[in-house]
Amino acid sequence: MRVAIVAESFLPNVNGVTNSVLRVIEHLRRTGHEVLVIAPDTPHGEPPADRVHDGVRVHRVPSKMFPKVTSLPLGVPRPRLVGVLRGFDPDVVHLASPALLGYGGLLAARRLDVPTVAVFQTDVAGFAQSYGVGAMSRAAWAWTRHLHGKADRTLAPSTSAMDDLLAHGIPRVHHWGRGVDVAGYVPSARDEALRSRWSPSARPIVGFVGRLAPEKHVERLAVLARRDDLQVVVVGDGVDRAKLERLMPTAVFTGALYGAELATAYASMDVFVHTGEHETFCQTVQEAKASGVPVIAPNAGGPRDLVAPMQTGLLLDVGEFEARLPAAVDHLLDERQRYSVAARRSVLNRTWPAVCEQLLVHYDAVLGRRGARAA
Known part of the structure; x- marks a missing residue:
């Protein structure tokens, strides 16, 4: 053909x-x-x-x-x-x-x-x-x-x-x-040295991966970046980067990562948060799950098909996303092992x-x- x-x-x-x-x-x-x-x-x-x-x-x-x-x-x-x-x-x-x-x-x-x-x-x-x-x-x-x-x-x-x-x-x-590349995105890519560089005080790491543009609403992570018991890591680049760096001065901004570096970044997160509601699919959610990382996403668009609430992650209503995000992160951290295994298993046939x-x-x-x- x-x-x-x-x-x-x-x-x-x-x-x-x-x-x-x-x-x-x-x-x-x-x-x-x-x-x-x-x-x-x-x-x-x-x-x-x-x-x-x-x-x-x-x-x-x-x-x-x-x-x-x-x-x-x-x-x-x-x-x-x-x-x-x-x-x-x-x-x-x-x-x-x-x-x-x-x-x-x-x-x-x-x-x-x-x-x-x-x-x-x-x-x-x-x-x-x-x-x-x-x-x-x-x-x-x-x-x-x-x-x-x-x-x-x-x-x-x-x-x-x-x-x-x-x-x-x-x-x-x-x-x-x-x-999703289930051979490339794997839990075993977790890198303790990278985690130490991101979070020298060993605070749990909450990450985002994607283009830093208005439709991604990455500013919703600010409620987490203000906490002194979490470390926010933002992977990606785009027109909103400078604004987001000013908004979240304690967050780590890695720039865009690809290939093995991206796989390592995913696996080195404790919780993955996707912040935007305008996704027809949301590939980063699949990549995070393949990496064994539980996911939080808006209850809208593509993530509805990808996140099984209380099994592989949590879906939050868009209007309450920022208000409910801190408690959602705490819940996934408390039960991370259970969510991690289920997240990985859910994408093995995709x-x-x-x-x-x-x-x-x-x-x-x-x-x-x-x-x-x-x-």
């Missing part, structure tokens, strides 16, 4: 969309399929992004920043996208978290009569509210409905995301979750190869529908 992936975000930006696309590429190549990636270039004035990744050609399109909507650059589609797709001759076009570039890829695919699978992964309406432009929420849903309504199939990563899409009139919605095989079933389904339509 020849698969063209139109990715709204890709390297050098590392986030949930990028990581999912990388895993899909790995699986497609490993199972004998051919791949083309179409993705945004870096913004004007920055070094150009790579045109090849792991042997896969990456066609780059110009990008622009839209700071009132997202902290990431958005690709701007060009008319020659049709020619790029025609030259590759894909069997299916995979639209990864489509917005501007994804819409261009969708129209190009429709012009060439190539079936499309659109992966819903970014809550643009929720992001708009976090950036102080809540009036854009209705417009964002109208755009999402228009775009996904033209796709042959929309894949949602969680029950909550599926419900939102269906409630807003989006058709042909199916479930496709996310895998490997990326298994999840990507499910994706291939979705590809086959739209190919069959398009073939039946042509007949």
Whole structure:
């Protein structure tokens, strides 16, 4: 099968969309399929992004920043996208978290009569509210409905995301979750030397991993950072970092970590807290659980499918999140061993190869529908 992936975000930006696309590429190549990636270039004035990744050609399109909507650059589609797709001759076009570039890829695919699978992964309406432009929420849903309504199939990563899409009139919605590297994220990666550097007085460590942007609401950790019996560790980088460092001067900010360093960071935490409610899935929750770390998250969005309350962690109502967070942390610390074992066990069957095989079933389904339509 020849698969063209139109990715709204890709390297050098590392986030949930990028990581999912990388895993899909790995699986497609490993199972004998051919791949083309179409993705945004870096913004004007920055070094150009790579045109090849792991042997896969990456066609780059110009990008622009839209700071009132997202902290990431958005690709701007060009008319020659049709020619790029025609030259590759894909069997299916995979639209990864489509917005501007994804819409261009969708129209190009429709012009060439190539079936499309659109992966819903970014809550643009929720992001708009976090950036102080809540009036854009209705417009964002109208755009999402228009775009996904033209796709042959929309894949949602969680029950909550599926419900939102269906409630807003989006058709042909199916479930496709996310895998986790259970061999890379392991409890045994816990590093006592790192824990001592983070917390010289051996205070329990409460951590967050993610992009430091308004929609993540990392400021909700301040109620913990003010305590003298806990050590808050923030892993990640982004536009809010300086503000958060001023707000939480006692917290440790590591910057962005990847690979083995990230796995060690997860495993070296005692409790993991995800603070934002606008997650369609929330991969960091899965990674923390694979690392044997109990999780606290808002009772909203993707974490509802990932956290079993009183078993692998706790879900807190968004309106009471900060008020209930200190007691929730204390509870998980008191019973950490029980939660840790259950958290790890809960993700052992959620490997990326298994999840990507499910994706291939979705590809086959739209190919069959398009073939039946042509007949």
